[in-house]
Amino acid sequence: xxxxxxxxxxxxxxxxxxxxxxxxxxxxxxxxxxxxxxxxxxxxxxxxxxxxxxxxxxxxxxxxxxxxxxxxxxx
Numbered sequence: 574x575x576x577x578x579x580x581x582x583x584x585x586x587x588x589x590x591x592x593x594x595x596x597x598x599x600x601x602x603x604x605x606x607x608x609x610x611x612x613x614x615x616x617x618x619x620x621x622x623x624x625x626x627x628x629x630x631x632x633x634x635x636x637x638x639x640x641x642x643x644x645x646x647x648x
Contacts (some may be wrong), residue, residue: 580616586610
């Protein structure tokens with residue numbers, strides 16, 4: 574199962590900073606930081622979902638073992 578909580582949290586924080594806050598700190602726009610956090614969160618979420626999809630496919634593989642047949646030595 575994909576752990577999508579942290580990327581969703583990062584996206585939420587980024588969207589709040591990007592869309593709701595209008596401030597600058599030391600010449601750095603808080604909106605720009607929010608946009609960067611949102612983009613990083615989306616990329617992180619996509620990576621998590623692709624990894625979860627790959628793990629699920631590996632779990633569907635069925636491996637069947639054949640019994641080993643050995644010939645007996647005849648004396």
